[in-house]
Amino acid sequence: MTGGAVKISSSTGATGAIRAGATGLIFVAPALVLYAAFVLWPLASSVYYSMTDWDGISQARWIGFANFERAFADKIHLASYLHVTLYILGTLVFEVSFGLFMAVLLNSDRPGFALLRALFFSPVVLSMSAAGVLWTFVFDYRTGIINASLKAIGLTDWAQPWLSQPTTALLCVMLVSGWKFAGLYMILFFAALRRIPRHLYEAARLEGAGPVWSFCNITLPLLKQNILVAVLLAVTGGFAGFDLFFTMTNGQPYNSTEVPATWIMKQAFDNDQLGYGIALTVILTGVVCLISLIYLRYAERSHVVEY
């Protein structure tokens, strides 16, 4: 009797759980369908086409891992990762660090500071392509304002073809990227700075601490989470970098500013090798995911702030 009662009760519970599960499935089904259609299916088809010899027009031909073997033997492709790493390091300096510096500098309610912040932020609203074209004119060897200024002050020998030399082209792109995005990071850090209690600084000052000590021991630790987010944004954004490189240098001179995105575009569309281009994209996706996962794991571990 007892056993039978338990059995009935257990059976009812299981049915209920199934019913509840089915109801839940119905509710999440639209989202699942959309996710499958717009994320999972394109992802799966990308992986498939990365293993084909395909120009986008002809019938795709299955070639297994040949595209990946080629990618790891393609020296320009491998060098593009070095270039993008240098670019990301540059963005950490010119965007994140400079943005933080400006946020600390302009963290004041004095008259005019709001205007300065707005001015510093203004390049962020420009499109990347427009910014790239604009700066190409600035760096132009013959008519650019930089060389014209150098010549005007008698430094004629300093005038250089900035975007045509491997030694300066990547640096120019980094500088423009910094000009474009430092304002964004400034605003992020500025908002975070406003949340730091003022009494911490006052207490430190009463103890005889200077501004540098306060910055290193109060500001930086309390901004740690924001800095981690900013660095993550800079790293992932750096890997996706395309517009500035495309408009300013198109990977030249001599492939010295070739980054994964520009190389993928050239292979897939200019050279009619869509299969190879997709394989390069799959590799790039894997690299970005891996770096993001490692970084997020590190960020999670270090979210406890001690001061």
Place this chain on the structure above:
Amino acid sequence: MLPRTPALTRRAFSLLALGAAAWGSASLPALAAPAEVRITHSMTGGAQKEAFDAIVAAFEAAHPDIKIKQIVYDDDLYSDTGLITQLKSSSPPEIYFQWAGAPTQRDAREGFAMDLSEALGAEGWKDSFIAPAFSQQMGVLNDGKPYLVPITLDVTNVIWYNKQIFKEAGIAPPANWAELIDLTKKLAGKGETPFVIGNQELWPLGNWASHIASRVVPPADYEAAFRLEKPFNTPDFEKALNLVDEIRQAGGFNKDIAGLGADPAMSTFFQGAAAMHPIGSWLVSSATELAEKDFDYDEFNTPLIDPAHPLKDSVIGTLTGFAVSPKSQNPQQAITFLRFFTSPENQVKWAEAGSFSPVKGAMEKAKLDPKTKAMADLLNSAGSLVPPPDTTYPVEVAEAYYQAAAYVAGGEKSPKDALVWLDDRVKTMRK
């Protein structure tokens, strides 16, 4: 209250309505919508587009049963994604613009382009074109069958020069390579920039460098190297790149060659900031828009390099044309339009808009401006026509050769090292 309609009147109305319907359906063919012929191309503006629009308007007036719809893309967008997307769609356009050579042959193999043997064979249509247009070398044929109606012959590289600068320097167009180097040295010595090239996209110098190579390397070896059947690192290819290096050593190239775009380089030439600018025949139409009215310029072909070479007096150029999609809705109407477009009278208009028509007699009858006439004469006097590698061979191989030439022109690598790099680069492309 409205009076009720008598039954007889209602019947009469019904009969009238039926009669009207019957008359209407009988006259339907006369009122049917015209068949639509969609043409996709990359002529976004300028004299060519105006001439094309005028010919389309004349065709529609002469053929009220056919309506032409143009689908226009920017040049880069068209070749990168615009055309592919349309050809892969379930209803591709009837007519599409295409380059002769590898693209046309690929379209033929994949069934995107219609075999035009029958159409071109009818009523002497094919015979209305100059004979070389349908030679195997020009890339209009696949397995001996035509898949493209040629519309324009483009010279992809000649050397344009500023007549004023040449006059002031006391120099004339060179007759051979040694003279070219001499005048380059002379111009550089006077503080001029002898050549301005915007090589950011590699093809502007690459095209010229491949033309030079085609005049130095035996034709069979040249072909075999670009088809990856033989190495590039040979004494002949090295000799060809040495010629590029000679120009560099003579101070010939602009300092910003590697980072300058093709359009800014052309503007630099128009501003008189350089004596010479190697680029294609399209400079003529650009000069109309961008150069000052008193800007005086002319052109000369790459001068004689090796008198014993079979292609010693060649011109580098390519054919472009219209292909017909066999999967489109109205391919026969498309052929009707193409016959109309390539009729001698319309090709005269086409030529007067600055295009080099491959239709017999069109260039002779057209009232050409002196620059276009000079280009036509250059083509007529050429011993042969060499197609550019990027429309003839695998694009990635052509691009790699262009990059090797860029290394040499920039002084980044010696000709030998550039060829070693090139063979290493194309090695990864072999399957």
